[in-house]
Structure formats: structure tokens, C-alpha cells
Amino acid sequence: MKPGEDESEDVGQINRIAAHNTADLGFCGLESGVLKVYDLKSGVCAKTLNAHQDGVNAIEMDYVSSGYRFFTGGNDGCIKVWDARKYECISEVLVTIICDNMIIGT
16 A cells, blocks of 8 residues: 555554445554555555554444444444544444353443
């Protein structure tokens, strides 16, 4: 990828990648908690988001409702819903593990 205006030289450890199937966007979740959004046509980093307080380990696209939402999950215990047009977090849930294989959202 070509470095964009807000792109640093070393992104660190990449935990997860994903691509939007119609918007020509690529997503890169980093161990630092940063989420980078790339314009796949130009190869330039379009946005750098401080998505989580710890590593980003999940990125999923929402193609059912609006097509412009995506979800991230991090080591900080949060699941976040993002608007892919504005690059804004529109909702978040803190997930707490209370015993083996049981997860409760708070």
C-alpha cells in the first residue's frame, strides 16, 4: 500500500484484515488497537482510527442492513459498530466473560 497523509511507516503487528465487497475499502486491525482503512483503488490509507484500547482481533462487514456498517472486536473486551461513510463509532458493547464459554454483554 502507498502511504497516505496520515500513514506512519511502521504499522506494527497486524491481527486481522477484511475488505468491503462493494465500497472498495480494506481494513487492517492492529495489535496497538488502531484500525486502518484503505482505499483499495488508490492503495492509500484513507483513515486511521483509534478503535480499541488493546489489539483489534475481529473485523466484520454488515451487508444486510445498510451496507455501510462494520464491526470490530478488541482485546479490550469491546465490540464496536462503525459507520463506514463517516468513520465514526456509532455503538459499542463491553463484553464480560463470567465463566467458561459464557459471555454476557453489559
